[in-house]
Amino acid sequence: MDQTELLNRCRKGDELAWEMLVRRQQGRVCAMVFGYLGDREETLDVAQDIFVRLYRKLDQCTDADKFPSWLISIVRNACLDHLRRRKARPPRQDIPAAEMTSLASSSPNPEEQWYRTARRRLVHRALQDLSEINREVILLKDIQGLSLEQVSDVLQVPLGTVKSRASRARLELAQAITALEKGPDGGFPSATEAVS
Amino acid sequence: MRRFDDKDDRNEDLVRSILDRTSGPACSRALEHLPGLVDNNLDSGDRVLVQAHLENCPGCRSVAVVLGWMGTELPAMAEIDPGEEFTAAVLARTARLPSRAAAAGHLTGAAGLVDRLGNWWEERIQRPLFAWQVAYALTVLLTVLTIAPGAPLHGVPRQILAGVEAGPARLSVLGGAFTTVDQGVAQGAGFLKDSVWGGIRSDVGRRVQSTELARDHLGRDVQGAWREIRHKRTGPALMRLSAAGSDFQEIWRLWWRSNSINQSSTAERSSS
Ligand SMILES: [Zn+2]
Numbered sequence: 001m002d003q004t005e006l007l008n009r010c011r012k013g014d015e016l017a018w019e020m021l022v023r024r025q026q027g028r029v030c031a032m033v034f035g036y037l038g039d040r041e042e043t044l045d046v047a048q049d050i051f052v053r054l055y056r057k058l059d060q061c062t063d064a065d066k067f068p069s070w071l072i073s074i075v076r077n078a079c080l081d082h083l084r085r086r087k088a089r090p091p092r093q094d095i096p097a098a099e100m101t102s103l104a105s106s107s108p109n110p111e112e113q114w115y116r117t118a119r120r121r122l123v124h125r126a127l128q129d130l131s132e133i134n135r136e137v138i139l140l141k142d143i144q145g146l147s148l149e150q151v152s153d154v155l156q157v158p159l160g161t162v163k164s165r166a167s168r169a170r171l172e173l174a175q176a177i178t179a180l181e182k183g184p185d186g187g188f189p190s191a192t193e194a195v196s
Numbered sequence: 197m198r199r200f201d202d203k204d205d206r207n208e209d210l211v212r213s214i215l216d217r218t219s220g221p222a223c224s225r226a227l228e229h230l231p232g233l234v235d236n237n238l239d240s241g242d243r244v245l246v247q248a249h250l251e252n253c254p255g256c257r258s259v260a261v262v263l264g265w266m267g268t269e270l271p272a273m274a275e276i277d278p279g280e281e282f283t284a285a286v287l288a289r290t291a292r293l294p295s296r297a298a299a300a301g302h303l304t305g306a307a308g309l310v311d312r313l314g315n316w317w318e319e320r321i322q323r324p325l326f327a328w329q330v331a332y333a334l335t336v337l338l339t340v341l342t343i344a345p346g347a348p349l350h351g352v353p354r355q356i357l358a359g360v361e362a363g364p365a366r367l368s369v370l371g372g373a374f375t376t377v378d379q380g381v382a383q384g385a386g387f388l389k390d391s392v393w394g395g396i397r398s399d400v401g402r403r404v405q406s407t408e409l410a411r412d413h414l415g416r417d418v419q420g421a422w423r424e425i426r427h428k429r430t431g432p433a434l435m436r437l438s439a440a441g442s443d444f445q446e447i448w449r450l451w452w453r454s455n456s457i458n459q460s461s462t463a464e465r466s467s468s
Binding site: 015018019022023026027028030031034035043044047048049051052053055056077080081084117119120123138142143144145167170171173174175177178181182 | 227228230231232255258259260262263265266269270271272273274275276277278282283285286287289290291293408409412413416419
């Protein structure tokens with residue numbers, strides 16, 4: 001079923017259509033939230049809230065073409081909101097890099113399964129070291145595949161700024177990953193074994 | 197895994213010492229070009245030079261290697277399977293909400309009214325103008341409490357009074373009530389000046405932006421409180437209302453954080 005019809009049915013209260021929409025979008029929504037928050041439990045909570053909000057706001061998005069970037073804006077707002085609140089709480093999820101290494105070598109927990117590969121774990125860890133705007137450019141453009149124009153739209157910054165940030169952000173991420181690999185404990189050697 | 201024999205090592209040392217005494221290491225320039233190299237959009241001259249640098253610089257080479265695999269690894273991170281439990285939890289939560297048909301106005305009786313009120317509030321509070329109007333209403337209220345003879349809050353900062361100067365003349369939602377209060381305040385204190393209006397707009401835009409997240413949150417908490425009230429869960433309802441109170445405080449704090457209503461309006465007046 002195409003997106004326009006699916007959205008129309010959802011707006012009319014068709015529960016089956018809503019279920020399909022949730023199933024179609026949940027992977028993307030969770031990946032984005034995880035990119036922002038870096039914590040599995042929080043991701044699941046916030047992602048649920050996002051779907052509840054989406055359900056209530058469906059009437060606001062009348063153009064199916066604009067649905068993806070509209071949804072991304074909802075996700076982004078919820079994540080920034082959550083991060084703002086998190087700042088007010090005592091830190092819990094600031095796991096030092098060394099601990100991450102030992103986590104990686106211990107038996108797999110649910111969060112480990114989300115990383116799937118050593119490289120992805122490295123990327124997530126390194127993303128937390130980037131500036132906010134560079135992290136968002138990576139999340140939206142390089143991971144979610146948005147165009148420069150869409151990124152500029154979602155972040156509400158000029159297109160020129162996004163263009164100049166795009167390469168810079170990627171380079172900074174690569175440097176942060178390289179630094180982690182060469183960390184005090186020798187990092188995650190498996191991540192660079194297979195070189196493309 | 198040594199790449200060079202002794203002669204190469206000596207050459208490399210020589211190159212480094214020359215660079216150290218002349219231009220300095222070329223790494224930052226090489227790094228700048230790496231995304232272009234990986235994306236294959238460097239001109240041929242730059243490409244040759246960067247590749248030559250990479251052959252001799254292990255530091256830049258490892259960054260290039262990472263950039264290389266990022267190109268395939270990042271897009272593969274666009275989705276995460278949260279599991280069937282997640283889907284079930286979302287569907288259970290949305291099933292408890294008023295159905296979309298009800299939200300459109302088909303639910304009758306007190307429950308329908310409460311739902312509609314909750315939805316109305318959540319939609320409204322996320323609109324900048326409405327949030328501004330609410331903040332304004334509170335300002336007017338506070339002002340009345342402070343300038344009336346024998347008022348309990350007599351002597352509040354002029355900053356708050358300045359907000360009243362900014363009073364909206366056209367209010368789509370509560371216009372009539374505001375206008376009445378407006379006039380009372382204007383007569384009582386002489387604060388309502390039309391000339392200030394133009395200068396207020398840009399200032400309001402900024403304040404609207406700074407309170408966006410807090411407003412979003414207030415909407416959610418109030419909506420949550422309505423839901424709990426409707427299900428007769430007093431404890432959770434009180435908690436959500438208390439959270440909404442904190443949200444309102446946050447909006448209030450952000451709204452008045454800078455005392456620039458007077459400044460910006462004065463500046464615009466003098467520039468026009
Ligand atoms: Zn170099």
